[in-house]
Amino acid sequence: MEQTLRVCVYGATGYTGVELLRTLQKHPYVKVVSITSKSYEGKLLEEVFPSFSTSYLGKLCLTQEPEENFDVAFLCLPHETSLHLVPELLKAGKRVIDLSGAYRLKDANLYPKYYGFEHPYTDTLKEAVYGLPEIFRSDIKTARLVANPGCYPTATLLGLYPLLKEKLLEDDTIIVDAISGVSGAGRKTSQQFHFPEMTENAFAYSVLNHRHTPEMELVAGQTLGRDVKIRFTPKVVPMSRGMVCTIYAKARVKDLHDLYLEVYREEPFVKVIQNPPMTKHVLGTNLCNIYVGYDERTDLHVIVSAIDNLGKGASLQAVQNMNLMFGFPEVLTLDQPALFP
Numbered sequence: 001m002e003q004t005l006r007v008c009v010y011g012a013t014g015y016t017g018v019e020l021l022r023t024l025q026k027h028p029y030v031k032v033v034s035i036t037s038k039s040y041e042g043k044l045l046e047e048v049f050p051s052f053s054t055s056y057l058g059k060l061c062l063t064q065e066p067e068e069n070f071d072v073a074f075l076c077l078p079h080e081t082s083l084h085l086v087p088e089l090l091k092a093g094k095r096v097i098d099l100s101g102a103y104r105l106k107d108a109n110l111y112p113k114y115y116g117f118e119h120p121y122t123d124t125l126k127e128a129v130y131g132l133p134e135i136f137r138s139d140i141k142t143a144r145l146v147a148n149p150g151c152y153p154t155a156t157l158l159g160l161y162p163l164l165k166e167k168l169l170e171d172d173t174i175i176v177d178a179i180s181g182v183s184g185a186g187r188k189t190s191q192q193f194h195f196p197e198m199t200e201n202a203f204a205y206s207v208l209n210h211r212h213t214p215e216m217e218l219v220a221g222q223t224l225g226r227d228v229k230i231r232f233t234p235k236v237v238p239m240s241r242g243m244v245c246t247i248y249a250k251a252r253v254k255d256l257h258d259l260y261l262e263v264y265r266e267e268p269f270v271k272v273i274q275n276p277p278m279t280k281h282v283l284g285t286n287l288c289n290i291y292v293g294y295d296e297r298t299d300l301h302v303i304v305s306a307i308d309n310l311g312k313g314a315s316l317q318a319v320q321n322m323n324l325m326f327g328f329p330e331v332l333t334l335d336q337p338a339l340f341p
């Protein structure tokens, strides 16, 4: 279907919003009709980010009424802000791609513990489709609401998917050890990410209660057909963007490489490679590069996946979802190689 889609980007001045606009700007069937910002109301995007050299986007507005004239909304907002906006947009007949975590967990009871709020919109939560195309492509095509996955779950679930899909997991406890660039924390400042403390530094955080743990467990369990436990430890390292997840799992077979090649043969954005992946090879792309190794000594498989947290981990995956939802070629505007070195 070829049409001009009218798009509204809520939270256009954050890291995911800017990455999204960078790509939407060159999409042949998209017209961005509205962009919002909490702090830069009335400014042109190019006044805030001079690399946007055209003013075709119009001025940033504080918010956009759901009833206004647009077809699809991208929500690059804090979880709590998305939470209340999504039902209003759906009521106004809009299709929504929410980059926050507000609609990712099918079990509403998990929200108080992991997000700090009660989830009042359980019907909308049920309706949301988890936006990982490699697993839920057909549901995404018809969804009104896509809950775009978190960055760590994207890299982890793609790293595990062939193993889960083929029911080859032997031990239902999986260990995931991950590193992320600092942009994963968003544009707002905080002391721990302040340059003198973050440079030449690395640390684990939310070791026992990261909100991506239940997100991964729910989707992994659904794919496998029984519950799994994921022991997830995220770390932040002094680079702007990029993410590597190292996954340790016990499987019924020793050589998984050919299975991974086969499962991802037709996937445009997942590459199974011969060596452990580097973040620089996925920078600014929608790619997930995966290495699968087997350690005979421990009888553990070691799967390493790399993404750009703002690319496949957020905004470019959101564009992939939009392409699917509106019948555009899935790779449209997303098939560029990485910015390297």
Ligand SMILES: NC(=O)C1=CN([C@@H]2O[C@H](COP(=O)(O)OP(=O)(O)OC[C@H]3O[C@@H](n4cnc5c(N)ncnc54)[C@H](OP(=O)(O)O)[C@@H]3O)[C@@H](O)[C@H]2O)C=CC1
Pocket (backbone or CB within 6 Å): 010, 011, 012, 013, 014, 015, 016, 017, 036, 037, 038, 039, 040, 075, 076, 077, 078, 079, 081, 099, 100, 101, 149, 150, 151, 183, 184, 185, 186, 187, 188, 309, 310, 313, 314
């Ligand atoms: N960064 C990442 O790697 C990833 C982020 N996400 C999720 O995507 C969403 C956006 O993340 P990110 O872009 O990093 O965040 P940022 O903090 O960089 O940007 C947030 C955006 O939301 C706007 N905003 C903040 N508070 C409000 C509010 N109360 N009402 C309206 N607008 C508001 C900000 O406006 P202004 O700047 O003008 O104040 C800004 O445009 C979050 O839910 C995040 O969890 C998901 C995957 C990866």
Ligand SMILES: CC(=O)N[C@@H](CCC(=O)OP(=O)(O)O)C(=O)O
Pocket (backbone or CB within 6 Å): 099, 100, 101, 149, 150, 151, 152, 180, 181, 182, 183, 184, 185, 186, 212, 234, 236
């Ligand atoms: C380095 C860092 O702080 N990363 C973020 C993950 C970003 C992400 O995927 O966002 P969601 O909050 O939408 O799930 C974190 O751990 O909270």
